[in-house]
Amino acid sequence: MPDFEKITQILFGVIDELNQLRPAAEHLDKSLDTPLAGDSGRLDSAGLINLIVLAEQKTVQDLGMPILLTDERTMSQINQVFRTIGTLADYINLRLNEKGDG
Amino acid sequence: MDKQQYTCVLISDFNLQNLAGYVANDPEFPSFKAIAAPFGPPVATLLNKDQPYWQDSPDIAVIWTQPQSVVSAFNALIKYEQIRLQELLAQVDEYCSLLASMSEWVKYAFVPSWVLPSYRSVFGALDMKAEIGLTNSIMRMNLRLAENLEKASNIYVLNAHKWVERAGAGAFSTKLWYLGKIVFGNEVFKEAVRDIKAATRGMFGHARKLIIVDLDDTLWGGIVGDAGWQNLVLGGHHHLGEAFVDFQQALKSMKNRGILLAIVSKNEEQVALEAIKNHPEMVLKLDDFAGWRINWQDKVENILELMTELNLGPQSAVFIDDSPVERARVAESLPEVFVPDWPQDPLMYPATLLGLRCFEIPSLSQEDLARTTMYFSENKRQELKNTVSSLEEWLARLAIRVQVDELHPANLQRATQLLNKTNQMNLSTRRMSEAELMAWAQQQHHRLWTLRASDKFGDAGLTGIVSLEIQDRSAQIVDFILSCRVLGRKIEETLLSIAICHARTLGVENVYARYIPTSKNKPCLDFFKSLFPRFRQQGECFFHDGKEPFSAPEHIELIL
Numbered sequence A: 001m002p003d004f005e006k007i008t009q010i011l012f013g014v015i016d017e018l019n020q021l022r023p024a025a026e027h028l029d030k031s032l033d034t035p036l037a038g039d040s041g042r043l044d045s046a047g048l049i050n051l052i053v054l055a056e057q058k059t060v061q062d063l064g065m066p067i068l069l070t071d072e073r074t075m076s077q078i079n080q081v082f083r084t085i086g087t088l089a090d091y092i093n094l095r096l097n098e099k100g101d102g
Numbered sequence B: 001m002d003k004q005q006y007t008c009v010l011i012s013d014f015n016l017q018n019l020a021g022y023v024a025n026d027p028e029f030p031s032f033k034a035i036a037a038p039f040g041p042p043v044a045t046l047l048n049k050d051q052p053y054w055q056d057s058p059d060i061a062v063i064w065t066q067p068q069s070v071v072s073a074f075n076a077l078i079k080y081e082q083i084r085l086q087e088l089l090a091q092v093d094e095y096c097s098l099l100a101s102m103s104e105w106v107k108y109a110f111v112p113s114w115v116l117p118s119y120r121s122v123f124g125a126l127d128m129k130a131e132i133g134l135t136n137s138i139m140r141m142n143l144r145l146a147e148n149l150e151k152a153s154n155i156y157v158l159n160a161h162k163w164v165e166r167a168g169a170g171a172f173s174t175k176l177w178y179l180g181k182i183v184f185g186n187e188v189f190k191e192a193v194r195d196i197k198a199a200t201r202g203m204f205g206h207a208r209k210l211i212i213v214d215l216d217d218t219l220w221g222g223i224v225g226d227a228g229w230q231n232l233v234l235g236g237h238h239h240l241g242e243a244f245v246d247f248q249q250a251l252k253s254m255k256n257r258g259i260l261l262a263i264v265s266k267n268e269e270q271v272a273l274e275a276i277k278n279h280p281e282m283v284l285k286l287d288d289f290a291g292w293r294i295n296w297q298d299k300v301e302n303i304l305e306l307m308t309e310l311n312l313g314p315q316s317a318v319f320i321d322d323s324p325v326e327r328a329r330v331a332e333s334l335p336e337v338f339v340p341d342w343p344q345d346p347l348m349y350p351a352t353l354l355g356l357r358c359f360e361i362p363s364l365s366q367e368d369l370a371r372t373t374m375y376f377s378e379n380k381r382q383e384l385k386n387t388v389s390s391l392e393e394w395l396a397r398l399a400i401r402v403q404v405d406e407l408h409p410a411n412l413q414r415a416t417q418l419l420n421k422t423n424q425m426n427l428s429t430r431r432m433s434e435a436e437l438m439a440w441a442q443q444q445h446h447r448l449w450t451l452r453a454s455d456k457f458g459d460a461g462l463t464g465i466v467s468l469e470i471q472d473r474s475a476q477i478v479d480f481i482l483s484c485r486v487l488g489r490k491i492e493e494t495l496l497s498i499a500i501c502h503a504r505t506l507g508v509e510n511v512y513a514r515y516i517p518t519s520k521n522k523p524c525l526d527f528f529k530s531l532f533p534r535f536r537q538q539g540e541c542f543f544h545d546g547k548e549p550f551s552a553p554e555h556i557e558l559i560l
Helices: A004-019 A045-063 A085-101 B017-025 B072-078 B085-104 B134-149 B160-170 B174-180 B186-203 B239-256 B269-278 B299-310 B324-333 B346-354 B371-387 B391-398 B409-421 B434-441 B491-505 B522-530
Strands: B005-012 B031-036 B060-064 B108-112 B155-158 B210-213 B260-266 B289-295 B317-320 B401-406 B446-455 B458-471 B474-482 B510-514 B536-538 B541-545 B557-559
Touching: A004 A045, A004 A085, A045 A085, A045 B017, A045 B174, B005 B017, B017 B031, B017 B186, B060 B085, B060 B186, B072 B085, B072 B134, B085 B108, B085 B134, B085 B155, B108 B186, B134 B155, B155 B186, B160 B186, B210 B239, B210 B299, B239 B260, B239 B346, B260 B299, B260 B371, B269 B289, B289 B299, B289 B371, B299 B317, B299 B324, B317 B324, B371 B391, B371 B458, B401 B491, B409 B434, B409 B446, B409 B458, B409 B474, B434 B446, B446 B474, B446 B491, B458 B491, B474 B491, B491 B510
Parallel strands: B005 B031, B005 B060, B060 B108, B108 B155, B210 B260, B210 B317, B260 B289, B401 B557, B474 B510
Antiparallel strands: B401 B446, B446 B458, B458 B474, B510 B541, B536 B541
16 A cells, blocks of 8 residues: 555655746755645645646556545645645545545 | 847747746756746737737747637537638638737747647547548648748747657646646647757757767777678668668768768777778768768867867767767766767667757758868868968969858848857857848848858858948948858958948948957957958957958959
């Protein structure tokens, strides 16, 4: 089963991709505390869309398990799920392991 | 490479913010400031010249649309309504007229070809049928787009199909579309940026002109000094042999497009030349190479010598060698020479060469096509020089002829190319598009002449430009440009005499040239300094008394 560490590494890969779209001075740190969305978030709406699509793509590529981050459940708590890289990794870990239990 | 930041305006009916991000943050030269126009309004509105992003005369514009957004007949076709081909193409023509109008206020524009996601091909067997198939229609529309825009000298259609193909399965993302109105996956945008930057480098005179290749295990398989030319891996029914032949074919195709080829190899020269002359499967012949250094010396020294011989700077060269040690040595010692990572597997050689994005030029002139021949002519000139006793005798025996023309549509393309890529003998290093150059030359107080030089050994083509701006009682030489391939034959003085002679007929009191220094145009400064006392330096300007004649050298036949 996927674990938090593997998912974090996948998200750091996503951050590498996102940083290619940003000036060097605005690069996102590969740290669990890096704020993403919400009041102190570093991503605008286009950045958040890229994050969602890339996280979905890389999760299925690297783990062979699909994750849907645009469903009602995720969208209803978007600011909590995407608050930091750490909260997003927690959420993906939770969802993937829920599927595993089923 | 210059550090200038160019402005790139992005126009689209969909969200190009990701493309803007890659354009602005890609580390490759040139550096761009990207401005993405809002994607909601109709494209016709976005192309209106009163829009704020056009006000600062952007260097580059990219207009990337979905076909159904700008050609309503195609939108109907997508819904499988009956549409006549003529109607479809008439709407493409209208769209092209709109694009062509933009050529007046932007230096260069790129229009990616229209592509459809593959899921649109629902009725596969009908897809290539005229007036029914979407793929058939889009191909015709793209062809029409390219034909129409060919007339605009500063608008280029880029092949977006290539980007989609390279991006593979991630080329289109319905998720990106529904969430953000982004049509393409990011891999497509990355490919687009590579092509846009490569094309821009070509526009602004930074295309590479010379490929320097190693021999053993690069041009052929094996070590010729050990195996003998009869035993080289080249051609035949052998996968490696075929790959080396294909690599040579690819190099030959580059040469046919005006890229010079040269050899730098650690070998016995006689042994290596024998292989080139005698091996029956050699595609490249000795006269395909503009020069070579085949010896046991350091390759860096050899490259420098060769560049001097060919009168090219290191920024013009690409170095291809199978040895990572040699590549690292050249890359470290000559950082301006482009040394691509080279695959270990010779089967990858042809595709790697053809995939290099450093040779792009905006147009192909007769001078480009004949470049290798011109270097052979130059060798003959130098041989003659070695047999005569003085520079004057050499110049007299060359029988140089110089033909002078005003700027006109037939020489505009080559003149613009020369303006944009000449670095050394260039007084002001202005960079302009064809439209800008012609507009400048047509102003009332401006004159611009081009110069073609030839001699008994061959025609060097259009190799000089001089322009004048008349201001009351004085005349400023604005452009003074001469290709390095004709320097040192007093054609410089001839070029100057054309402008001064004209200025004198207008009765000006003085003619002056303002030297604008760059990192590469010191030869131009040295030339003007050498003209003392006919030209006297005051700060950055050189003045000539308008009462004094300035004749062309006697050994040059001037055809006006």
